[in-house]
Amino acid sequence: MTYETQAVAKPYFIAAIGLFVAQVLFGLILGMQYVVGDFLFPEIPFNVARMVHTNLLIVWLLFGFMGASYFLVPEEAERELHSPKLAMILFWTFLIAGALTIIGYLFVPYAGLAKMTGNEFLPTMGREFLEQPSITKIGIVIVALGFVYNITMTVLAGRKTVVNVVLITGLVGLAVMFLFSFVNPDNLVLDKYYWWWVVHLWVEGVWELILGSILAYVLIKTTGVDREVVEKWLYVIIAMALITGIIGTGHHYFWIGTPGYWLWLGSIFSALEPIPFFLMTIFAFNMVNQRRRDHPNKAAVLWAMGTGVMAFLGAGVWGFMHTLAPVNYFTHGTQITAAHGHMAFYGAYAMIVMCIISYAMPIMRGRVANGRRAQVVEMWSFWLMTVAMVFITLFLTAAGVLQVWLQRYSDSPQPFMVVQDQIALFYWMREGAGVVFMIGLMLYLISFWVKEPEPVGATA
């Protein structure tokens, strides 16, 4: 570790991994409820388990992004973090607020939670992914502001690399777009219109800047390729991300009461959205092929290439599959959407966080890379989780195709619940793949404790 204050990243990464485990646990509960309808009912109804699942996902990814920033920004800026104390205060604030919110979901009926937290005064609750009580949302904004301040002060006082500037742009964008979660008009069309400014403009906009810059940083460090080359790639990637992704928001404005021209704009621009993801794949493989050194951390390089491939598959390929309006007309809000959502979130954002953890954690624990054994276990976990996610996606896609056929396309469309019964087999298989995913995740945890028979590698 070059700068002492980089170490504040460690608790962030630990929290991220812990919450990831909980997220997947709730995923398995949801998967079970899909096939055994009354599983845990009425103690944990599906909607409650779902909010826990998706909100934990967002929160652990945010912990991951923050940890990544605290680790890489000082090193890039060549100075200590502006205030490690603030970073720790924000860590505990975020963790406690997050935990309280999840406990609220699980132990208080949602309507009661809305009452307790005064939703009537600033109604923002009850929309997908934005279920948090308004007070939690305000807390998130405060944490984000403090975090961005801390990072920005660090960069302003130090070296302003492209990686740092792009990362900060992404983080500021993340905070700014989140403000639209407070926009909740009584007009449902407008509500939905601005809801997507948070959801779409996050994952297909500003988060791509964060993804790109973390990937660029890890590739610079592990391959030793010239910074100029990496920075050029990074600019091209984020240029394509924003050029396609902003108007690409239109692929959510097909069927919600918005004007017809969005059918064209949304289809055309979002059809181009795979480009930045494709570039990321090429970027990762090219840099590794042109490497000037063989970094001992093979696992981190694997994650870097893996995130390139899986983000392209999940976001690019599975996104493209249902993004043209004539296709989306039939697939909108089906298991196809769920299939895409899973692989895209895993491939792009879960994997990039595990990539930076894989690179940074050994360094924070006083070594350049983990020993061979620990890396082998970590790579096994990589493959188990990734292959399991591929199968989850394939099973959900199969379920989705059948659902579209039976419920929307055939001459005698059948009711939703009747169709769900007929495709239960695929939900069972998805749950099976989910169990394999969990095993992979457990292996990932174990890899942090694997001891080597004899000391290996250099010291940091």
Added chain:
Amino acid sequence: MAEFFNKTMARNIYFGGSVFFVLLFLALTFDTHRQLPQTDNRGEITEQTSLGKRVWEENNCIGCHTLLGEGAYFAPELGNVYERYGRSTEAIKAFIKSRPEGGIPGRRSMPQFNLSDEELEALAQFLKYVNGIDTGDWPPNIQG
């Protein structure tokens, strides 16, 4: 990438491209606002539908259902449930009201929310208003 294409050019495309498309997006948003009155069924928005939307949100119906295709995929689409239930708010209310506390054994179950009559009526009116939004003929058929 080729030598003639350097970092400065890449950066300029990024800056120029982003600024251009942000502005275009804002312009389109402005135009969408202008055109929405023709499609968004705002004529039917009343204090009652607004209360209905609040009840909808504060019971997290979106956590199981889709509404105009967005939400969760565990339970039926509700954007057109008014149509599916024979354009009867009474039928919708009756369904919501009659959910058993303990669920239906073995079947995906909807909770009993114990809503007041006022809330129930508001919720049903909200679903009726949503049904009236011009969604470009989506969903493809009555089953949602």
